[in-house]
Amino acid sequence: xxxxxxxxxxxxxxxxxxxxxxxxxxxxxxxxxxxxxxxxxxxxxxxxxxxxxxxxxxxxxxxxxxxxxxxxxxxxxxxxxxxxxxxxxxxxxxxxxxxxxxxxxxxxxxxxxxxxxxxxxxxxxxxxxxxxxxxxxxxxxxxxxxxxxxxxxxxxxxxxxxxxxxxxxxxxxxxxxxxxxxxxxxxxxxxxxxxxxxxxxxxxxxxxxxxxxxxxxxxxxxxxxxxxxxxx
Numbered sequence: 001x002x003x004x005x006x007x008x009x010x011x012x013x014x015x016x017x018x019x020x021x022x023x024x025x026x027x028x029x030x031x032x033x034x035x036x037x038x039x040x041x042x043x044x045x046x047x048x049x050x051x052x053x054x055x056x057x058x059x060x061x062x063x064x065x066x067x068x069x070x071x072x073x074x075x076x077x078x079x080x081x082x083x084x085x086x087x088x089x090x091x092x093x094x095x096x097x098x099x100x101x102x103x104x105x106x107x108x109x110x111x112x113x114x115x116x117x118x119x120x121x122x123x124x125x126x127x128x129x130x131x132x133x134x135x136x137x138x139x140x141x142x143x144x145x146x147x148x149x150x151x152x153x154x155x156x157x158x159x160x161x162x163x164x165x166x167x168x169x170x171x172x173x174x175x176x177x178x179x180x181x182x183x184x185x186x187x188x189x190x191x192x193x194x195x196x197x198x199x200x201x202x203x204x205x206x207x208x209x210x211x212x213x214x215x216x217x218x219x220x221x222x223x224x225x226x227x228x229x230x231x232x
Contacts, residue, residue, distance in 0.1 A: 024080040034064040070124040085113040109198025115169040192219040
């Protein structure tokens with residue numbers, strides 16, 4: 001028998017140091033191939049309607065990135081996967097690497113990864129606790145109680161989930177964009193998308209994807225200078 005730095009059990013990765021953040025890093029490293037495959041799909045199917053691209057995005061890279069996210073109990077752990085998440089959204093929309101992350105999430109009508117993760121975690125924990133709160137020998141309840149007694153970071157994080165509200169966090173993201181002093185944010189919020197809502201073109205299969213791409217790029221360029229869009 002040989003020692004190893006990590007192992008996989010039922011799709012979950014465990015590292016030798018039992019550090020959840022390191023396990024998440026390892027998972028992200030292994031799952032990067034799914035993001036790369038999605039990028040190849042977008043390149044090969046450039047004219048596929050956005051709605052269909054979004055279905056593939058949700059079913060492939062996102063579900064892979066977020067596998068086992070129910071138990072990523074900590075902001076640092078979630079942030080470890082954020083770069084992959086944002087990269088996949090950027091590729092889905094077809095915008096540049098320099099495009100502001102907050103703005104392209106608002107444009108796509110998608111949440112911050114932290115908001116998405118906390119919503120999933122809150123529902124999962126509520127479901128588990130509802131089923132096992134009356135049991136005296138349940139491993140999960142035993143662990144949660146131990147954490148609460150010791151007031152560990154995990155316990156403090158799970159308590160914060162009680163106050164989490166998806167819609168409220170979404171409004172905070174939009175408020176951050178509206179109150180930013182950056183010209184790009186000001187232009188987007190006042191000229192390009194005053195209501196900060198996802199445009200109906202993203203759900204319309206009749207909208208030509210080439211036209212959608214150009215429109216998205218114009219909206220997220222968010223400046224008053226003349227621009228030239230290539231056809232590629």
